[in-house]
Amino acid sequence: MYKTVTPIEAKALLDTERYRYVDVRTEAEFVAGHADGAVNVPVALAGPMGMQPNTDFLRTMQANFPPDSRLVVGCKVGGRSARACQILEDAGYSNLVNMDGGFHGRFDPMGRLVQPGWSHHELPTSTDNGDGVSHASLAAKAEGQ
Secondary structure, eight states, rough: OOEEEOHHHHHHHHHSOEEEEESSOHHHHHHHEEEETTTEEEEEEETTEEEETTTTHHHHHHSSOOOTTTEEOOOOSSHHHHHHHHHHHHTTTOOEEETTTTTTTTOOTSSSSSOOOOGGGGEEEEEEOOOOOOHHHHHHHTOOO
């Protein structure tokens, strides 16, 4: 079963345990800023009817990460990443970590910060969206298989 950690704990896994950060937010969210070293594989895509599941999510992940990969999965708040972890776990991935608070932090219904996100901790960020990082480049690898 995947575990859930804070952004500080996730950063430690990335630094010391050779985990990779998979950002499952939309491409637009990713391009606006993400954890340094992250790659983008959206679990949902923005469309005219709102957010829709990315039907190629699992195929793209499988083309780029073997099932024994050590993965920190993050999103904006922590909900999409939990869903992505469940999809991956059901497909046989075993070294999964969901990052609670995501990139922007989790707030309660009154608007109070409950779990600070990656950006609240001033952890390293990037706007890199090049080859090997962008959703387009990772999806292309899945297409080539």
